[in-house]
Amino acid sequence: MLKLTVNGVPREVDADPEMPLLWVLRDRLDMTGTKYGCGIAQCGACTVHLDGQPVRSCQTRIGDVAEARITTIEGVSGRVAEAVQGAWRKLDVVQCGYCQSGQIMSAIGLLTDNAKPSDDDIAGAMDGNICRCGTYQRIRAAIHEAARSLA
Known part of the structure; x- marks a missing residue:
């Protein structure tokens, strides 16, 4: 065990x-x-x-x-998780949804360590999270939205 x-x-x-x-x-x-x-x-x-x-x-x-x-x-719970999940809903990020739990977990990790990420910071943190629907622009926008809500 x-x-x-x-x-x-x-x-x-x-x-x-x-x-x-x-x-x-x-x-x-x-x-x-x-x-x-x-x-x-x-x-x-x-x-x-x-x-x-x-x-x-x-x-x-x-x-x-x-x-x-x-x-x-x-x-997941807490202020950062709530901000990320709220931004995902607000900006209607999800299309098929399959990759989204991994996307959200990576975004929470990023914003926990970096409250004001640049586009390059987001690209680095989210690198390797593949979205077959191509919602990358909405994902990046939602991360920025979550960061603004945490400020």
Whole structure:
């Protein structure tokens, strides 16, 4: 049994320490907000926070995160998360929605560390988060909107 803290709740899972965190979240803990996209950490759909930092859960082994605080899209909270989610709704960012949990997790990570990001800061933080619908301009605008609301 491996012990984890997911969204502030201590959990125990029976899983091989080599199993990707993504599959533990989705298949063992029934937390399906984190999406499978590519399996090689290139698309960002599986982004979660480990100790507040965005990581790709498809390439993060569960055995490596036992001491970390894991936060999924289901568990984000606080001022920055509310600002990002509010901006996403206000600017109608979502099209198909598949990538959006990963996009939001990355945006929260950015704004937690940088309250006034430039377009270059946003591009750097969001690099590797692929949106098959191409809503990149709306995503960038929503991050700026969230930053303004936090000021």
